[in-house]
Amino acid sequence: MNAIVSIIVPCYNQAQYLDEALQSVLDQTYQNWECIVVNDGSPDNTENIVEKWLKRDTRFQYLFKENGGVSSARNFGISHAVGEFILPLDADDKIGSDYITLGIKVFKYDIALKVVYCRAEYFGEKSGPWNLQPYSLKELARLNMIFCSALYRKKDWELVRGYDTNMIYGIEDWEFWISILKDGGKVFCLDTVQFYYRTKQVSRQRQLDGETVKIMNEYMSIKHVDFFIKQLGSYMELNEVIDTNKKCSENLKSEKFVIDAFCTTFFGFSVFGLYKIKK
Structure with a gap:
């Protein structure tokens, strides 16, 4: 199974972390990917950072749009994606080198799968394992245990009309997983750490009151x-x-x-x- 995987990286005031995120993409053992960086009207030097990656590997792409929030930026990037599978990646996080290889392998053997994610760890201000609740549909009604960087098919994004841009204050990932999973479909968590969530003093989630x-x-x-x-x-x-x-x-x-x-x-x-x- 050599499907194209489109990695979508929205960026707003995260240019200082972008190199690490894109390096983790370049390090993937799975080779058939494209990476679309979406500058969501960021006032920093995001474009300058991305330029060197465009020269380094033609699989990187760059898009600019007026600021509209993370849901809007992801939707914009995915609308330009050619991949059968989508992997969102926030510009300040990282993925493990085998994430896509392992994820696509799981999809190959179970056509009922809708979402594949993995174990995760913190890095930055705080380090160590991110102990998330095991997935079940009932538990998903109570809390979100699937971070944004999970693999899914683009057709499922299309069926629910993408990320809800009304989720302007956050938790858009939770709403999106509910949208694509509530009517059925399996979820699989890889038993290996392949996602690294950056913790810092000021983050989008911490700003939510x-x-x-x-x-x-x-x-x-x-x-x-x-x-x-x-x-x-x-x-x-x-x-x-x-x-x-x-x-x-x-x-x-x-x-x-x-x-x-x-x-x-x-x-x-x-x-x-x-x-x-x-x-």
């Missing part, structure tokens, strides 16, 4: 209410999981989130998108 996490959780609970109820059994248990014990008078601070989630799920368009087009 309680209120923004609540907004994203509530948005997900509306969009995937069928999934959460099926897996958790009741609204009460769902509310406990996403910490919505308070009255929903604020309800995402705007009814726009509720309306948009409903329209996207049942009618296939985004109110936010239509509003932007009209403007």
Whole structure:
């Protein structure tokens, strides 16, 4: 199985780490890959860093877009990808040299697989194993145990219309895994460390405060209410999981989130998108 794997690297203010990420791509024992770096309107020297990699290996590509967040950047990169398989990689993280080789080998022997990931370790400010909960669909309703850098087929990305760009405050990976897995499909975790997650003083996840996490959780609970109820059994248990014990008078601070989630799920368009087009 020699399928093309498209590695998508969105970059916003991460130029200082980009060399390490791209070196980990170049070190892959699997050779049939392309790597698309998406400059998400970054004000730093991302373009200068990427230029030397373009000269070093023709499998690297560079795209620029106006800043729109990580979901938008990943979607933009994947829309230009030619690979049958997709592997997202944040610009400040790294992958092990055998990750793609091992992942594609697993896909070869099980056509029911939708996602392949691996064991992971921290590096940077904090080091050591990242002890994630074993995958099950029910546990996925409670928390996300699959980091962004997992292998999946591009056709599954197409079926769910990509990463949800309404997830502007984070946890977009969790929402994406729910989207492609809730109606079936297997997940496999490689029993080897092939992903390295950089920890630093300021990260996108650390910048998420309680209120923004609540907004994203509530948005997900509306969009995937069928999934959460099926897996958790009741609204009460769902509310406990996403910490919505308070009255929903604020309800995402705007009814726009509720309306948009409903329209996207049942009618296939985004109110936010239509509003932007009209403007």
